[in-house]
Amino acid sequence: MDTLELMKNLLPGLKITLVITLSSALLAFVAAFAAGLARLSKVRLLRALALVYIDFFRGTSALVQLFWAYFALPLLGIELNAMTVGIVVLGLNIGAYGAEVVRGAVQAVPRNQWDAAAALNFTHATAMRRIILPQALVAMLPPFGNLLIELLKSTALVSLITLSDLTFEAQVLRASTLRSAEIFIIVLVIYFLIAQALNQGVKMIEKRFTLGRDYGVIE
Amino acid sequence: MEEAPIVSMQDVRKRFGGLDVLCGLDLEVSRGQKRVLIGPSGAGKSTVLRILMTLEDIESGAIRIDGEYLWMPDGEGKTTKAKGEALRRIRGKVGMVFQHFNLFPHMNVLRNVCEAPIHVLGLSRKSVEERALDLLDRVGLGDKASAYPAHLSGGQKQRVAIARALVMQPKVMLFDEITSALDPELVGEVLGVLKDVALKTDITMLIVTHEIGFAKEIADRVAYVDAGRILEDETPERLLRNPQHERTKKFLKTVLTT
């Protein structure tokens, strides 16, 4: 088997890795905004629920969460396939970190922007949507980019709950060919390249958001 | 009978972290009046405006705007703020221009002006944009509609902020030291716009400023605020030429000589 053939054998695993990364990124994005804004809500119950979610998912290890959802949850009568477990757990896990990013970015918008919005008689919700969030979003993008890389990296964990992602296929191939060095270097480089691509993607979005504006000047 | 004042504050008290900022302040502003507040920094002038804009709460006292209670005392020393619909209705009657402009950095000039009329008043984009462009022309920025705030000078930013407040057609406009953050050579253009608004509209104006000469030109009355109270409240000629209190004299001497 030559190197090219090794790579061909890894392709199905790569596809699964990409699917999980993108699906859980979507879930993480939604969860981050929901929980991050709930943390800032005036409603106490919402704040408390968001805090429990965030602390729980940040406080327990991602791999422990995956194992628990895959091995223990069925014993409580909830049986999910490995793919669902992978996407949901990783999405909620990164979403909990993202929630803190959302909260921090919203809080970092200067108070005078809220004042100006109130002086123009915006409701709280409209001010949040039209004045505060668009400014906060620019500050969220770089940390979101970092979290996306963390998410990509943590998808390797799903190989330990039997999902045949890139890491899983690498292990299978190693067992059958014993060409460890070659296989793992290829896999590391593939992950590295995906990470670079994701980085570039986030940078492009960042550019689009700040197009024509100049935040270098502090008012 | 005299018409009821559009703004009335009675015995308003306000504390900031153990510090008395307003100590029983009374103020009445009649409809269409151009009232200037002067006084040393820290005297509470800006706080008066921020309270009227509903941005700050008070400890006690009564405040009415255009006949409606913003703060209603219960007769036992407590006072409660208008809520919900009533609060929003009162807010709709008041507009404010801030010392630091507070423009929205993520929107160009035209959107800064149009955002509230479209999304707060629910007006159609087309009619609002037309009016906004008219207003921008009036403040001399017709050609800057698509520029972003970061690319404007301080004077230009402040003129946008004035247009942004005017487009909401408030009955009362509050101006909080709107030239203090500007380089000296830019002060004139902003005061020019302010004067234009004062002379050509019947909007009630409350202006906090250190520009005494300007106050003399446009004010119907000038109030001298010191240590959380209004010490003197007179026509500009009388207050500036013949102040009654020692503190007023001292203040005027320092601002007029510098």
Added chain:
Amino acid sequence: MIFDWRFTLEITPMLLRAFLVTVEATLVGMAIALVAGLVWAILRRSRRRLLTGAASTLIEFVRSTPLLIQIYFIFFVLPEFGLQFAPLTTGFIALGLHYSAYTAEVYRAGIEGVPKGQWEAAVALNMGRYRMWRSVILPQALPPAIPALGNYLVAMFKDTPMLAAITVMELLQTAKLIGAQSFRYLEPLTMTGVLFLLVSLLSSQFIRRLELRFAVRP
């Protein structure tokens, strides 16, 4: 099937013993990360372009590839070159090197926060490179970095379960084995989660205090 408390009590001593391995891996791994990260950070300030370039690329590479595969790499590939380590030692090295890529960035931020005048003053006093780092730069660069380093300590702690993949008998691997033997996964895995949660919550309190103490730059 409901939660069996008696079974939970029965397995708790075993889990706590395994938890000690988890703690050991975290502490040794962090010690390696603290030292290696500092080396990377200082190398990145070197005047030799090639050296700084190589250090930057390596850091970026380690940071953007999965720790799990790095663990596999050390466990399966290095023996082919005559470097064989026990599973737990592999874990120390993998955790330490992976996180050194993060601590390097933390140190870098701290070092860049030292005003230029301090470097110039050190030169003006004719200090050698060692003396400059030792007496002038690091004493100012390190304290502000402490809270961020604390955060990575907690992050590393939560990554230790990955060592289960190379049969280190840490907390998760032990819980999984108990589960496989007794067919009861719920109790050991839940207890594992609870232990992680407790330590994380306590340490985040501690880090908040560090942040106040050292009044960090972000």
